[in-house]
Amino acid sequence: MATVEEVAECMFKEVEQFSGKKRFKPGDLIKHVQKELGADKDQAKLAIRALTEDGRLVYSYFGGTWLELPYQEGAAKG
Numbered sequence: 001m002a003t004v005e006e007v008a009e010c011m012f013k014e015v016e017q018f019s020g021k022k023r024f025k026p027g028d029l030i031k032h033v034q035k036e037l038g039a040d041k042d043q044a045k046l047a048i049r050a051l052t053e054d055g056r057l058v059y060s061y062f063g064g065t066w067l068e069l070p071y072q073e074g075a076a077k078g
Contacts, residue, residue, distance in 0.1 A: 002037040008047035010036055012056055023066045
């Protein structure tokens with residue numbers, strides 16, 4: 001079974017890979033790591049908490065609750 005750190009890294013890579021193309025609800029990420037790593041829901045919730053506390057992901061609230069990479073000033077994609 002995967003550790004919370006491994007679950008968090010898997011989630012972060014998924015969000016990072018699709019940044020600007022797709023948004024993720026917390027439940028989407030939980031289902032992703034359950035499928036990929038066999039992680040349980042409690043591990044996934046702890047991983048989300050760790051990612052947000054570390055500032056690697058942030059919650060946004062626009063038409064729902066989403067997890068995404070934090071906004072970085074001057075980081076326009078081009």
